[in-house]
Amino acid sequence: MPNRTVTMIDNRTGEKYDFPILEPTIGPDVVDISTFYGNTGMFTFDRGFTSTASCRSKITYIDGGKGQLMYRGYDIAYLATQKTFLDSAYLLLNNDLPDEETLASFTEEMKKRSFIHEGMKKLFDAFPDNAHPMAILSAGVSALSTFYFDHLDVDTPEEYMEMAHRIVAKIPTIAALSYRYSQGLPVIYPDMNKGFTENFLYMLRGYPHHHIDLKPIEVKALDTIFTLHADHEQNASTTTVRVVASTHAHPYACIASGIAALWGRAHGGANESVIRQLEMIGSVENVDKYIAKAKDPDDPFRLMGFGHRVYKNFDPRATILKEIQQELVQELNLDTGLMAVAKKIEEIALSDEYFIKRNLYPNIDFYSGIILQALKIPKEMFAVIFVIGRTPGWISQWIELKEQDNIKIARPRQLYLGPLDRTPKY
Ligand code: ACO
16 A cells, blocks of 8 residues: 655655645645644745645546546536536536426425515615626625524534525516616516526516517527536635625625625626627627737737636637527527627637647637627626526535535735834833
């Protein structure tokens, strides 16, 4: 049996320290340095946590080299093409896919819980016109805690599930209302006859007493986007949810913090940037000019929707969305100028040596931005859509943290480089 430790030598003193190597089910081995400070008196430095595993988790696995993503051991392509978003949400929360009967009762539960307290409308009223829907959404989720103030201590598996169902079911309603209020549009209540994703599109696009024709391909496309966003391991917003949860904050505060973290353009805001950039490029004739700018080392311009920090081969979510985009184009007869620009960029980038050499493939945001625009979803709502998809993942990670013994408050240390001895004699 090989010695499963890593030895570190302090070259100043010659002292040796051993650290155990932990074995994951799959993926790189992990060196346990939790005794590092106690044994050596030193901290480790890892900017952006690029080499740090911050928790033990059984939920989601990513292999960036292979372009692999799994929820609870199921491949993302299977879940996105053979199952619905509510299947994946149930899977993340319960560790197993639901059978037909369980899915039906989970779907009913989501419908029943989709309404929000009428008192919350006063909150929406208080925001100015054109307020960003992400701001209203995070305030709305925080405000849920004021309506469930006697349910904030969530400690048993039954309480975890009740809270999870409440938040997953209400977020689309709060999200749709955030948009309706920000635009001064009449409020549309959930329709108990519609499924989860269809209902959200209906609340976003419908008008009172007016039939709205939602095509199955539109619902399928959005449902797939929700599934593909449902979890992504320990990304910035999920880590935020876990950090806040480690203080024993209640779940509404944790999810609202996750929403705030996701809003940034380096995270949930990227697909909005893709559309803004396509609009800026404007027409097919301008594409070559912008490709040249993207390749110029002295030009900071980057093609939005290309490249990924973790996926260095291909983004498996992008492959699935590319197919959905093609279905949408055919079924809805979409042939917009923006689509033509996107297609030309994609063609050039996939055959150009600069992009091939650097493994710069279209990522999920390249296709999701184009699809959301084809679904007539306004750009300010793109990050909100991401939130609806990611909520079951955040809550599953919250529950996983709560179920582990001895929750340790997240409390990193630092490399202090500031001044010393500035206090005057007094
Ligand atoms: N366009 C042009 N060149 C690029 C691009 C791009 N989109 N992305 C990376 N490069 C080039 C870099 O200039 C660099 O070239 P060099 O080696 O000649 O210096 C090389 O590719 C490597 O780039 P890094 O920045 O080191 O790659 P990193 O893995 O750190 O960055 C990132 C990944 C941030 C996603 C980057 O590819 C990027 O900025 N893409 C555009 C923004 C985007 O689409 N973000 C969404 C990501 S998906 C998500 O978060 C859900």
